[in-house]
Every structure is written in C-alpha cells, then in structure tokens.
Amino acid sequence: MNLSNLKPAVGATRNEKRVGRGTGSGRGGTSTRGHKGAKxxxxYSKKSGFEGGQMPLQRRVPKFGFKSLNRVEYKAINLDVLASLTEGGVTTLxxxxxxxxxxxxxxxxxxILGRGEIATAVEVHAHAFSKSAVEAIEKAGGKAVTL
Known part of the structure; x- marks a missing residue:
C-alpha cells in the first residue's frame, strides 16, 4: 500500500448532483427547484424570521417592560443561612x-438579607446589607463589612 492507491471506503462518497444539464439527465428544466417563486x-436568501409575508411572530407578540443597563444583580443570602454556616465555629464569612x-x-x-436570626458573633464581608441584617449581626456582637 502507498499513497498512489489509497481510496475512500466503498459507499463513503457520492457523485455530485449535476443539475440543469438538459432534460435527458432527469434534472434539467427547473433543476430540482420546483416552479417559480423566490426560492x-x-x-435568493431567506431573511431570518420571514414568514412568507404573514406578519412575523416577533412583530405579532406585544412588547412591554424594559431592562435597565445599570442594574446590579445581587446574590441574596439570608441570616438563617449564615447561622447554619457558623455552627462549625467560623468567625469570618x-x-x-x-x-x-x-x-x-x-x-x-x-x-445579606435579614430573614432569620443569628446568635454567634461573626464578621461578615459582603457587597451590600439590608438594614435589618446589619442590626441583627451587630446585636449578636458581630461586624458587617461592606466591600
């Protein structure tokens, strides 16, 4: 075996479909495209969302609301979750x-949000705190540090 006699496996390749080469070929005339029309x-290239002239879904459905570009998304963690985390003797969160x-x-x-209660004195570092959470942490002898 050498490079001159390598061939693909049997059935791995197919001949290309030669369209528009006369009626005798079986693919002359309309060249497998059917009759008339844009296609x-x-x-021809189909616009995305085009539904043949019917009002497209994207324009039929009503629009409402808006998303602020300046919104800051926080991950909320409540005091009762902090209380369960501090059971192992942790002092800084x-x-x-x-x-x-x-x-x-x-x-x-x-x-950090204020649902639940915390009994142990812990130092909590977070990006934001609710007023009730700060009060509860400081009442327990801890410290709320804003990052």
Missing amino acids: SRSG DSAFFVNAGLASKNAKIK
Whole structure:
C-alpha cells in the first residue's frame, strides 16, 4: 500500500448532483427547484424570521417592560443561612467562603438579607446589607463589612 492507491471506503462518497444539464439527465428544466417563486431564483436568501409575508411572530407578540443597563444583580443570602454556616465555629464569612459553600459564584455580588436570626458573633464581608441584617449581626456582637 502507498499513497498512489489509497481510496475512500466503498459507499463513503457520492457523485455530485449535476443539475440543469438538459432534460435527458432527469434534472434539467427547473433543476430540482420546483416552479417559480423566490426560492427558485438565483441569489435568493431567506431573511431570518420571514414568514412568507404573514406578519412575523416577533412583530405579532406585544412588547412591554424594559431592562435597565445599570442594574446590579445581587446574590441574596439570608441570616438563617449564615447561622447554619457558623455552627462549625467560623468567625469570618467572606466571598471566598460563600463560593466554597456553593452559595455564590466567583464573580457574584453578595447581599445579606435579614430573614432569620443569628446568635454567634461573626464578621461578615459582603457587597451590600439590608438594614435589618446589619442590626441583627451587630446585636449578636458581630461586624458587617461592606466591600
């Protein structure tokens, strides 16, 4: 065996479809494009969302609301979750700790909310706090540090 006698496996390749080569070929005349219409013409390209002149779905459905470009999305963590995390004797809760605990992703901004109660004194580092969360943390002897 050498490079001069390599061939593809049997059935792996097919001959190209030669269209528009006369009626005897079986693919003359309309060249397998059917009769008339935009799809039979050369240079045809379908616009995305085009529905044959019918009002497209994207224009039929009503639009409402808007998304602010300046919105800051926070990952909310409540005090009762913090209380369950501090049972192991942890004194500092920061973003790296929350990532390891599976509560937030690496680049997420974290906000501590005031649902539940916390009994142990812990130092909590987060991007934002609710007023009730700050009060509860400081009442327990801890510290709320805004990043």
